[in-house]
Amino acid sequence: MQEKDVNQNEQEEVIEDAEQELVSDEETATVTQTDVSEEEIQALQAEKDDLQNRLLRVQAEYDNFRKRTKKEKEADLKYKSQSVVTELLPVLDNFERALQVEVDDQAAKGVVDGLAMVYRQLKTVLENEGVSEIETDGQYFDPNLHQAVMQVEEEGFESNQIVDTMQKGYQLKDRVIRPAMVKVNQ
Template identity: 80%
Template sequence: MEEKDVQQKEQEDVKEEVVEDAEQELVTEAESAESEEETVSNEESEKLQQEKDELQTQLLRVQAEYDNFRKRTKKEKEADLKYKSQSVVTELLPVLDNFERALQVEVEDKAAKGVVEGLEMVYRQLKTVLENEGVTEVETDGQTFDPNIHQAVIQVEEEGYESNQIVETMQKGYQLKDRVIRPAMVKVNQ
């Protein structure tokens, strides 16, 4: 048994020597790799720092673009909400004009007067609904012509009116809040 013990001890000694040699090699390799890494890591560090700076700049630009997009979208939504009823109002303006024409008719028959009174009620209700949506008439009587809210249909020379003053309204104009949806058609003094 002693021979086996001796052999085992020799094998263990050999193993220890191999392990020590391997450890020594690893330490040597690690030291040489470390010195190489230091020179490489300085270069890589500079490259990484430069890449980091570039990415940070890109990130800031993307954030700014996103903020601008968000603000622009918010403004567009607010404008859409503000003028949401414009298409309906535009469709209703000819109806309002027809009511006004119908109410200008002189009637003497009692039954016809009842119909006219009913028309007046519907007309007032329609005007109230439009006013609640922010629709207002464009001022024309005695006003100076403004091409932003008036459309000159005819120019005349009449006494008692200043130059560029509105003489007569041919068709009413309307605004939805601060936007002109139909300019007033007017007769203007030269």
């Protein structure tokens, strides 16, 4: 019987200890809840909102950067041959001048025919790259495509109409590489 009393006493002590721990845990929880003030909660909420806004801005900036980089790469690919074409335009002009020479000798005609073949081949290569000649015959002056070198008064032409082309102009796809140098009627 004494054993039962001892066991019962031990059980009661364990229960009392558990109750005391429970009460102290509740007091600690109450103290921690009251330690965090409303001001601190608002400050933490404001900081969270600020960080979220900054994150959204960084994401938007990154998206804009990615789109801009993609457009720049596309433009670079579209106009990749511009520097080479710009260097070849004077060569094309010189071919045209050489082909305008009148020759009577049979050997010279063979050379001119060879030059004409090379000229056509060069022109075909440039056209395949997207190079096109700017139209001037019968056109009206457009400052985006033409460069007026002279103004003249010619019969049979309207005001602001191109009279003569001094130097051909070229564009690569939709970009003007060299404007056409023209005479314009007043």
